[in-house]
Amino acid sequence: xxxxLRKGDKVVVLSGKDKGKQGEIATVFPAKGxxxxxxxxxxxxxxxxxxxxxxxxxxxxxxxxLSNLALLDANxxxxxxxxxxDGDNKVRxxxxxxxxx
Numbered sequence: 001x002x003x004x005l006r007k008g009d010k011v012v013v014l015s016g017k018d019k020g021k022q023g024e025i026a027t028v029f030p031a032k033g034x035x036x037x038x039x040x041x042x043x044x045x046x047x048x049x050x051x052x053x054x055x056x057x058x059x060x061x062x063x064x065x066l067s068n069l070a071l072l073d074a075n076x077x078x079x080x081x082x083x084x085x086d087g088d089n090k091v092r093x094x095x096x097x098x099x100x101x
Contacts, residue, residue, distance in 0.1 A: 003028065004081040004092065005035060009101075010072040013040055013064065022072065026061065034063035073097050 005011065005025060012022045023037040041064045049055030070078035073094040080095040092101040 003030060005066055005069060005071060011035075011037060011069045012072055012078050013037070013068055014070050014078065015068050016041070016064070018064075025069075028066075029063060032063070033066050035066055035069065036061050036063050037069070040064060071101070074099055 005028065007025050007028055009025045010022065011025060013019055018040045021040050023039045025035050026038050027036040029035065038061060041062045042059050043062050044057050045060045047053065047055050047058045071081055071094065073079040073096050075097065077096060079097070081101070082093050082095050083090055084093055085091075086100065093099060094101060
């Protein structure tokens with residue numbers, strides 16, 4: 001199945017503690033149905049000191065479920081994603097505006 005949300009997409013969080021926050025997808029885990037969004041679902045992780053890094057408490061973005069994310073369209077509103085054929089190519093489009101993503 002084609003991915004509705006991909007790395008680099010601007011998304012908004014629909015539910016949870018970070019509801020309403022916006023960010024860009026940094027990583028997608030299709031098998032788990034999760035994605036890491038920059039600045040969203042941030043947890044503090046303790047990192048051991050090494051020769052390369054100082055260590056200490058480091059804020060890290062944790063994975064969030066894809067069902068809790070919605071793509072932002074050109075107007076900055078949350079939209080669903082559809083697929084259609086554009087010539088010989090299958091393209092994603094925003095359901096609210098009809099624009100190709």
